[in-house]
Amino acid sequence: MGIRSCGCTCLELTEDFQLGDDVQIRTVSNSLERGEISEVRENTIVLDQGGDEFIVICCAHIVSIEPAGD
Numbered sequence: 001m002g003i004r005s006c007g008c009t010c011l012e013l014t015e016d017f018q019l020g021d022d023v024q025i026r027t028v029s030n031s032l033e034r035g036e037i038s039e040v041r042e043n044t045i046v047l048d049q050g051g052d053e054f055i056v057i058c059c060a061h062i063v064s065i066e067p068a069g070d
Contacts (some may be wrong), residue, residue, distance in 0.1 A: 013065050014040060022068040023047070027061045034068050 017023060017037060024034045025047065033055055035047030045062070047055045 013059065013062055014045070017065065023065050024068045025057055025065050026063045027057065028063055029061070033057060 014037070019037050019039070022034070022036050024032055025045070026032055033047060033049075035049040035053075035055065037045060038048040038054070039046040041056075043059050044056050045059065045065075047057065049055060
């Protein structure tokens with residue numbers, strides 16, 4: 001289970017999630033980004049925030065990843 005395509009900190013952060021999961025990511029700047037995990041690249045996670053909205057977050061800037069809930 002989990003996303004295994006990244007060898008950096010993404011591996012530990014994403015081990016409980018799969019592509020398509022709706023998550024919220026807290027970053028070191030204390031921002032909270034919410035979206036569906038659409039891709040995990042070498043050092044980044046791409047969130048689909050709906051429509052044409054995507055955000056790319058560097059794994060080094062991620063503090064935590066949690067289920068988005070409602």
